[in-house]
Amino acid sequence: MTAHALASPRSFLADLLRRSAAAPTTQVLGIVAFAVLAGLGAQVRIYLWEVPITLQTVAVYSAGLVLGGRNGALAMGLYLAAGLVAPVFAGEAYGLGYLTGSASAGYLLSYPLVAALVGALTARGRTAVGAGRAMAAGMILLFTSGVAWLHVAAGHATWWESIVKGALLFAAWDLAKVWLVAGADAGLRRLAGDA
Numbered sequence: 087m088t089a090h091a092l093a094s095p096r097s098f099l100a101d102l103l104r105r106s107a108a109a110p111t112t113q114v115l116g117i118v119a120f121a122v123l124a125g126l127g128a129q130v131r132i133y134l135w136e137v138p139i140t141l142q143t144v145a146v147y148s149a150g151l152v153l154g155g156r157n158g159a160l161a162m163g164l165y166l167a168a169g170l171v172a173p174v175f176a177g178e179a180y181g182l183g184y185l186t187g188s189a190s191a192g193y194l195l196s197y198p199l200v201a202a203l204v205g206a207l208t209a210r211g212r213t214a215v216g217a218g219r220a221m222a223a224g225m226i227l228l229f230t231s232g233v234a235w236l237h238v239a240a241g242h243a244t245w246w247e248s249i250v251k252g253a254l255l256f257a258a259w260d261l262a263k264v265w266l267v268a269g270a271d272a273g274l275r276r277l278a279g280d281a
Contacts, residue, residue: 116152116161118161120145120148120152120153120158120161120162121162121164123148125169126141127140127143128141128174139259140176142176144263146162147221147224147263147267148267149204149205150220150224151204151208151217151267153201154205155206155209156205158198159198159201160198162197166195166197169194176190189235191235192232192239193231195231196231196232197228199227199231200224203220203223204220214268214271217271218264218265221268225261225264228260229253232252232253233248233253236252
């Protein structure tokens, strides 16, 4: 083994997807994979109250973390585009009417922005804590957009009702998802010898 090989850090596989110099095929496969993951995550629904908890946001946060801002946003844009013609949203919903008129449209439409924010905040490298903070910032953006849309679409009497039903009931679950993804990312990096 040469001194150069010892001195240069090994590239973590997920970092290869973030690089703009990555092969176009590699980038496209990453974008498509995370769009598919978002669709699959939407179909995992846990009903504790009227609105289900899904695993969709795991794919949204992870897309920004793994693919970077641009490709993460493209992945979530592809997911939304697929939802115009295929039942990939929660409850097998789809179509322009659902994407622009449902109570959850504010959350859905924020997905590309959330992935872009997470990617931008982790562009200079990341630790588990840094990744968690970036995804928590993405979570705040997601809930802000979602609650604002929900308030209008659902016709809630007060903003507090929209905040409770659209964010507070889900905040602990999404924080758990954020730290699960951050922990998994850090664990995989450690296994790869990149931490």
